Amino acid sequence: MINIILDQNRCQGSKCAKCAYVCPNNVFTINDVVTVTSPVYCKMCQECIEICPKAAIILNIPDQ
Secondary structure, three states: OOEEEEOOOOOOHHHOOHHHHHOOOOOEEEOOOEEEOOHHHOOOOOHHHHHOOOOOEEEEOOOO
8 A cells, every 4th residue: 555644744734735636536635734544545646746835745655
């Protein structure tokens, strides 16, 4: 399974939440902060990484 790391020190949370809006698989949830709630659905499209203005998202892909 893909490990998605969301650096809360960099993330602007609900003020931005661009990652949650762009994700086609609803991996993120928006409350006061953005959280990764469904990493199993991540298809590694990396749209969240490309749109994050603070580079707060890291995808760790395990060796297969």
